[in-house]
Amino acid sequence: MNSIWKSLLWKEWREQRWRLVALTALILLPAGWFFSYFAAPTIMPFTLWDNLSILAAFANCYIVLAGCFLGMHLVGGENALRTMRFMQAEPTAMWQPGLVKLFVGWFVAVLPLVMLYSVLCTVLPFLIDENTLDLAIKRLVQQYGYTEKNIYGWSLHNLAIGAFGVTSLLLWMSAGGVNRSDEVRAGAVGFLVCLSAWMVFGFLMVWADKHSTFWERGLLYLIPALPGGPAISLGMPVVNYKQFITPLLAIVGIASHSAILYWYLRRFGRIAVPPKRAGSFEFNLSRWKHISSDPMRSQWRAIAWKQLRETGPLAALTVACILMITPVVYWINVSNRMEKSFGEMLGGITLSASFFCHSRRGDWCVSRRLRPGYK
C-alpha cells in the first residue's frame, strides 16, 4: 500500500465487501424468481411481461434499501465501533476517508444492479426468441412512456435510474446521519432528513397547486435535488419531454448533490469527542425514571423493562411519524382529487414505517449485540 488513497480504499473494501455480498443476495431473490419462469414455465403464474415488471419494481425498491442500509453503515460504523478516534488521529484530512467511504459504498450499491442488468441483457436473448422479447419490452416501454426499443436500451435505462437513485439516496442518508454515534441513529436521522425533504416539497407543491401554475411547474425542477430525485427526474423528460428543460433538471441535480457532498465531506469525522455512549442504544429517559427504587422482583419484568427502555423510543418515534405523515398525505391526495381511503393509506404507511423500524432494530441487534466488546 503505497499511497493514502490506496490504503483507505483497501480498508473500505475489506469492511464493505460483505455488504456487497448481502446486497447481491438481496437482488438475487427476484432474479431467481424471474429465471424460474424459464426453468418451470408451467408452474409460474405470470407472463414474461409480468415478470419483467416485477423485476424492475424490485430493482426500484432495492434503490431505497441499499441507499438506507449503506448510508447508515457508512456514517455510523466508525463511531459504533469506536474507531473514529483512531481514524481522526491519523495524519490525513478527514474528508479523504469520508470520500473513500462514500465511493466504496456507492460501488457496493451499484455493482449488484450492474450485475443484474448485465445478466439480463446477456442471458435473455438466448432464452427467448427475439420477437417475444421485443414485444414484452415494447409493452413495458409503452406503459412507462420510455423510448427504448429493445432489452439493451431498457436495461441501460433502468440501470441509470438505479445508479442515480442509489447515489442520491446514499448522499442524502450520509449527509443526514453523519457523525451519529451508531448506525441506528445515523439511519434514523438520515431517513428522517430524506422524509422531511419530500414532505417540505409536498407542502410546497400543494401550495403552488392552489396559487400559481408558474410556481407549480417551477417547483418540479426541484425534484432532481430531492433524495432519490435524480432517478425520478430521469423519467420526467421522457414522459413529458416537451414540458421540461432537461439541462436545467441536470444542473439542479448536479448542483444540489454537489452541495450535499460538500456538506458531508466538511462534516465527516469533525466531532470533538466521539460519543462514549456508542455502545449502548439508550435514549436519555432519566427524567422519567420510575419513582419506586425497589429492585425488580421478577426476571421477566426486568427483561421487559430493559427491552422497553431500548426499543420504546424507536417505537414511539415510528408511531409519531405515522400519525404525522398519514393526515398530510391524505390531505395532499384530497387536494389533488386522488381517490384513496384514509384507512388504506394508514395501513400502507404503517406497513412501510414498521418495515423501516424493524429493519433498523434488527440491524442493531445483529450488528451490535453480536459484536465483540458489546457492553
Next chain:
Amino acid sequence: MIDPAIEFTDVCKSFRKQEVLRKTTFRVERGRTFAFLGRNAAGKTTAISIMMGLLNRDSGTVRVLGLDPATHPVEVRRRVGYLAEDQTMYGWMRCEEILRFMAPFYPTWDHQLALKYAKDFDVPLATKIKHLSKGQNVRLGLVLALAHRPELVILDDPALGLDPIMRKQFNRDLITHLQGEGRTVFYSSHLLYEVEPVADEIAILDTGRIVRQAGTEELRCDVKQVVLSREAAGMLAGDVRVLDHRPDGADVALIVENAEAVIQKLEQEGIEHRIVDLNLDEIFEAYVAGNRKPIVVAQRVAGPCDA
C-alpha cells in the same frame, strides 16, 4: 534557539458550561520524558486532544514542535507518535495488515523498524487485532506510534487497564526504546508510581490547572512531610504553603512545599520536628486531594484521667 517540544500558554477549553482547562500553562523541553499527571477527568485527554489538533482551544496559545496544531493538524500528527487512551483499532485487521495500512500516512514510516518493534514487543503479527489481549493491544499501539520515528511521542494513559506486570514491562519497553534514542516523551497518567521511574519532569494538573511543574528529583526534595506539635503547626501554617495536614497521634503531619526553607526555619526556632520523605504518589495526592483547611490548634482540657 530550539523551540520546546510542547508549549501551552494560558489555554482554556470548555464544553458548554463545563470548564475543563483553565489557563493551563506548561512547557516540555526536547529530549525529556514529561509526566502529565492528573486525576480522572482532570483535563489530561482534552489537553492532549488540543495538542494533536483533534480539538480546538477556546483561548491561549499552543505550539507542538513549533507548529500550531489548530492550523497545522496534519503536519503535527505526521511528526508526533500518538497512543490514545484505550485506543480502539480495526478489529478485523491482522497486526501486520495494520502496519501496512498505516505506512502511507507517514512519509517517514520505517517498515523494517515497525517489524523490529513488533518483534521486540512480542506483537503476534498474524493475529487479528480483535483477538489480541489488552497488553498486546497497547504494545501494538506503541509500535504504530513509534514506527515513523517521531520527534515527539504522546502517550495518553497507555497502561490503563494493564496488570502490574504488564505495566512494568510496558515502562521497560518505553525506557529502552524511547529514552535510549533521546526522544521527547509526553506521558499522561493518573498513576504516579507508573511514571516515577521514567519521568524527568512532572506536571500535576488539577481541575484544569497546572498546580505544579518541576523535575522529578526537585519535586521529591521540595515537598516533604513534617511531623510536629499542633501548636507549632498552627504557628508555621501562616508562613509556609501547606498542601495537606492530618493528625499523627498527638502531633500533626504537614506536607509542605519548599521543604528546605521550612526545615531551616524550624531548626532556627528550635521547634522539635520529624522529617518524612515522600514518594511521588503521596506528593501527587497532597496536591490534588490535600486537606487545605486551617489547622485547628485544640486546647487540651484537663479530664478526670489527668488528675
